[in-house]
Amino acid sequence: MQQLMMLKLMGGVKPYPVHEDYCIRNIRxxxxxxxxxKEIEAWVNVCRLDDGGIKEIYEKSITKTPCLVPATDVFFACEKATDRPVATLTAHLDDRGDGWIHMVGSLPEVRGKKLGHAMLASGLERLAKAGVSRVWLTTDDFRRPAIKNYLAAGFCPVICEDNSSDAIPMDERWNVLLDEMGWEDRTYLTEDGEIWKK
Structure with a gap:
């Protein structure tokens, strides 16, 4: 099944405070x-990726992504007391000058501390400073807390024109998902950033 796509038309970034026991920094x-x-290993651990060697996983997801610069684009939320990374998010530009939110993850022990909200705000701020007008991301239907975070940050569901391989049309998938989450706004966008109409 095709991943869900979301788009934020940049108009401003809502700041979000970081939990007092944590700080946000870039990968070192x-x-x-x-x-x-050590930073790469921490990143793989936070993303809970175990489908290959640590270096290979990082290269596939980060260093081989065009236009991605790890030192400015990969963020960690770390425990202040130990500097141990517990969450990550990547915010980078693509070759068209659009922004992308990529490889978002957190350790189970920090869920509920709203680090995802603070990380997303930091990533969006980085992209805003770069002057992007649109920010994209892809996600999966089962990532409900993340999707709620993205919606609250101003991302809108995108109705992809070519989802012919999916048994369920994209707008129906989104309707079911948003109904289950209690999200009333049904503003859907096209891949061009226009309001989608059925």
Whole structure:
């Protein structure tokens, strides 16, 4: 089944405070400018990815993504006391100058602390400073808390023109999902950023 797509037309970023026990920072590099293997391992751990070697997973998801610069685009939420990464989010530009939210994850132990809201605000602020007018993301139907966070931050569901491989039309998938979440707004966008009409 095709992933769900969402789009935010940038008009401003709502700040969101970070829980007092945590801070947000970018991924750190070694003094020689290369990626720190400890930071990469922490990223893989937070994303809970175990379908290959640590370096290979990171390369596939981060370093091989065109236009992504880890030092400015990969964010961690860390425990203040230990600097241990507990959540991550990537906010990067694509080759068209649009923004993307990518590879969002958190450890189960920090759920409910609203770190996702603070991380998303930080990522959107980074993209706003870069001057983007549109920010995209893809997600899965089962990621309800994340979808609610995206909706609250101003993202709208996108109705993709080509979802012919899916048994359920995209607007129906979104309607069911938003009904189950109690979300009343049904503003859907096209892939061009226009209001979608059935």
């Amino acid at each position: 590099l070694l003094e020689n400018g290369k990626e720190d293997p």
